[in-house]
Amino acid sequence: MLINQTLETLRKMGLSGMAQAYRHQLEKSDSLALSFEERFSLLVDFEWTARYDRRLSRLRKEAKLRLQACMEDIDYQYPRGLDRNVILSLKSCNWLRSHQGILITGPTGVGKSFLACAFGNAACRMGFKVRYYRLAQLFSELGMAKADGTHTRLLHSIGGLDLLILDDWGLAPFTQSEGHELLNIVEERYQSGSMIITSQLPIDLWHGAFSDPTVADAVLDRIVHNSHKLNMQGESMRKIIKSQITLDTPEE
Secondary structure, three states, X not given: OHHHHHHHHHHHOOXXXXXXXXXXXXXXXXXXXXXXXXXXXXXXXXXXXXXXXXXXXXXXXXXXXXXXXXXXXXXXXXXXXXXXXXXXXXHOOHHHHOOOEEEEEOOOOOOHHHHXXXXXXXXXXXXXXXXXXXXXXXXXXXXXXXXXXXXXXXXXXXXXXXXXXXXXXXXXXXXXXXXXXXXXXXXXXXXXXXXEEEEOOOHHHOHHHEOOHHHHHHHHHHHHHHEEEXXXXXXOHHHHHHHHHHHHOOOO
C-alpha cells in the first residue's frame, strides 16, 4: 500500500520517470543488492533522461525540420567542399550561443537542406528552440498573419527563437513587401538569435535579389558579416544515389 502511495505521489509531483524507475527496481531483485545511494542515483538519472527525451521530442516537433537529418549521417565520401573539422566544430553550437549564423550555398541537390536540418537537430539536442521555414512558406504565413491580425505576434514568435532556418533563399527575386518582411525579421533577431540560410545563389549575388538596394544593405549587413560561410560544390547527391542504385541492381 505504501509503495502504491509513493508511486502515485511521484506522478502527482510530475516525476513520472522516477516513478517508472522505482517500479522497475521493485520488480528486479538484483536492485536490492545496490546501496541506497546507488539506487537513488539511478532514480534521478532516469528522471533526468525522461525529461530530456520529452523536451527533445517537443523541440523537434516545434522545429518542423524538413528532413530528419543528423550530424552523424553527413556523408564526406563525395567531394562537396565540406571540411569535416569545420562541420564538427560547428556541431558544438558555440556559434549559436554567440548569436552567429551559418550561410550554406551551392547548386541544387548537393545537400544544403540536409546540412541545415542536421544543424537544427543538433541545436534541438542541446535544448535550443528551432524553427525551419522554406522562404516561400514563411512569406505565405506572414501574409496570412497580416490578414487575420496576428502579424506582430508571429514576428515576436520568430524573434524568440534561438535558431531560425530559412531554406531556398533567393529562388525568386524578393518583392518590396518581402524585402521589408525580411528586414523586420532580422531586426527582431539581431544579436539575440541565430539564422541558417541556404541558397543556390552565391552570397555576392544576394544584394541583387532585392528590389530596394537600401533594404538589401540593411538586411545583408545584419546577416553576412556575422556568419560562417559554407560553399558546397559537386554533383547532385540525388543523381549520385540514383546511379549507385542502378549499378547495384543485378541484371536479369
